[in-house]
Amino acid sequence: xxxxxLRWSEPxxxxxxxxxxxVCDAEVSLPPxxxxxxxxxxxxxxxxxxxxxxxxxxxxxxxxxxxxxxxxLCHFCCQAHxxxxxxxxxxxxxxxxxxxxxxxxxxxxxxxxxTEELRLFCQQCDQPVCQQCVVGRxxxxxxxxxxxxxxRHGDALRELLKSTQQHMGTLESALSQIDAMSSxxxxxxxxxxxxxxxxxxxxxxxxxxxxxRLLKQLEDLKVQKVNLLHLxxxxxxxxxxxxxxxxxxxEHLLASGSDLEILITKGVVASRLxxxxxxxxxxxxxxxxxIQFSPQEKAGQCCGYEVFGAILNKAVDPARCTLHxxxxxxxxxxxxxxxxxxxxxxxxxxxxxxxxxxxxxxTHKDKRDWWPTVCDNGDGTYHVSYSPEEPGMYAxxxxxxxxxxxxxxxxxxxxxxxxxHQGVFHCCTFCSSGGQxxxxxxxxxxxxxxxxxxxxxxxxxxxxxxWSCCGQVKKSSECSGGPxxxxxxxxxxxxxAL
Numbered sequence: 001x002x003x004x005x006l007r008w009s010e011p012x013x014x015x016x017x018x019x020x021x022x023v024c025d026a027e028v029s030l031p032p033x034x035x036x037x038x039x040x041x042x043x044x045x046x047x048x049x050x051x052x053x054x055x056x057x058x059x060x061x062x063x064x065x066x067x068x069x070x071x072x073l074c075h076f077c078c079q080a081h082x083x084x085x086x087x088x089x090x091x092x093x094x095x096x097x098x099x100x101x102x103x104x105x106x107x108x109x110x111x112x113x114x115t116e117e118l119r120l121f122c123q124q125c126d127q128p129v130c131q132q133c134v135v136g137r138x139x140x141x142x143x144x145x146x147x148x149x150x151x152r153h154g155d156a157l158r159e160l161l162k163s164t165q166q167h168m169g170t171l172e173s174a175l176s177q178i179d180a181m182s183s184x185x186x187x188x189x190x191x192x193x194x195x196x197x198x199x200x201x202x203x204x205x206x207x208x209x210x211x212x213r214l215l216k217q218l219e220d221l222k223v224q225k226v227n228l229l230h231l232x233x234x235x236x237x238x239x240x241x242x243x244x245x246x247x248x249x250x251e252h253l254l255a256s257g258s259d260l261e262i263l264i265t266k267g268v269v270a271s272r273l274x275x276x277x278x279x280x281x282x283x284x285x286x287x288x289x290x291i292q293f294s295p296q297e298k299a300g301q302c303c304g305y306e307v308f309g310a311i312l313n314k315a316v317d318p319a320r321c322t323l324h325x326x327x328x329x330x331x332x333x334x335x336x337x338x339x340x341x342x343x344x345x346x347x348x349x350x351x352x353x354x355x356x357x358x359x360x361x362x363t364h365k366d367k368r369d370w371w372p373t374v375c376d377n378g379d380g381t382y383h384v385s386y387s388p389e390e391p392g393m394y395a396x397x398x399x400x401x402x403x404x405x406x407x408x409x410x411x412x413x414x415x416x417x418x419x420x421h422q423g424v425f426h427c428c429t430f431c432s433s434g435g436q437x438x439x440x441x442x443x444x445x446x447x448x449x450x451x452x453x454x455x456x457x458x459x460x461x462x463x464x465x466x467w468s469c470c471g472q473v474k475k476s477s478e479c480s481g482g483p484x485x486x487x488x489x490x491x492x493x494x495x496x497a498l
Contacts, residue, residue: 067091070107121149206303225287232286290315320344321405331414338385351380358382363395388414419479423469429453443471
């Protein structure tokens with residue numbers, strides 16, 4: 001403990017000092033007397049069970065100890081010790097039969113009384129004492145010889161030792177398991193690293209193969225487009241050459257030919273020029289540069305791996321885009337109206353993807369333009385919605401890439417607020433009124449026998465369920481009837497109530 005480090009208490013706490021044991025790193029509080037009052041390690045001081053020399057001679061090795069005088073004796077001095085009158089009654093024991101370390105070395109002397117041997121044990125202070133200590137500051141304390149109390153304290157230490165040894169066994173087993181798990185972690189990490197490398201190399205191979213396939217597909221598409229453009233170019237060049245030939249011959253005929261020559265060849269020349277003028281040709285390239293790459297597009301599997309990225313060569317054709325919806329040409333004031341734009345390519349096939357430049361404008365007469373909400377559904381369709389604030393005629397323009405789509409622009413008739421039906425949706429007046437003769441229906445049907453309302457199979461009946469207020473046969477329709485007369489109003493209300 002003399003070589004241990006010194007520690008002070010933390011600020012704010014009572015002043016205390018402690019030391020760290022250099023062997024087990026345990027923290028030991030210093031007694032009030034300082035380091036000098038720490039319990040000494042007699043085993044370390046005596047050198048353990050090292051061979052002792054005789055205390056009476058200089059050559060002999062100690063084999064026995066006199067328990068009375070505490071001297072270590074060799075074999076020769078032990079015999080002499082027993083022959084002398086003063087020491088003949090002393091008790092001598094073999095050093096090999098000693099059970100504790102203190103009996104193997106020199107007597108342990110009292111720190112307070114250096115000439116007295118520690119032979120007693122103070123049970124109250126729990127420490128060995130000498131005879132001078134017993135008559136001094138341990139006078140009233142219960143004391144006994146060390147040989148009488150060592151068994152009790154030794155048994156307690158053995159129990160603690162046994163418990164500690166059990167913990168040591170558990171800790172050693174835990175350490176073995178930790179070492180085994182650490183080895184397993186290393187092995188598993190190496191195995192997973194191998195799997196990752198195999199996966200990555202396979203993935204890289206799949207991506208490279210997919211790349212080569214995309215590049216080949218792109219090259220084929222490029223060759224196809226270029227060949228079609230070359231074909232169109234050759235056809236236009238041939239047509240242009242024919243026209244130049246015909247125009248040159250005609251101009252030469254008109255400029256240099258005689259009247260008779262013109263009249264003779266005019267039929268052939270006119271037929272040729274008419275035929276050239278009737279040839280249909282496209283003034284725009286038959287194809288565009290609509291080649292795109294979509295990295296997020298799923299491209300199936302390649303070498304067992306899911307790959308992404310596809311070449312998109314579809315180009316939207318505004319002239320083939322169509323509009324759909326029940327509210328395409330009719331709407332109501334302050335009511336949400338919507339329709340759908342379906343984008344198609346040059347072949348009339350659905351695009352199947354979004355991202356097109358769609359612009360929709362709604363114009364009211366004598367009013368400025370305003371723009372509805374356009375929602376890209378991501379599948380080639382676009383949902384357009386708006387809510388007109390005033391009734392009247394509106395013009396709607398739908399453009400894709402700056403060009404009008406099929407059916408654009410178109411007009412929308414916005415009516416006033418939706419008129420709810422005031423009557424009843426019935427099969428006939430006779431059934432809905434319970435057979436009352438005065439009940440009427442806006443369909444204008446009547447029954448014989450003085451009935452003013454409609455009935456099945458009689459004159460004026462629409463032949464299907466209808467509204468009693470306006471005669472409309474569609475249940476979800478808007479009421480189209482005008483304000484009824486007082487008598488008709490009473491009969492209609494009576495019908496509704498019934």
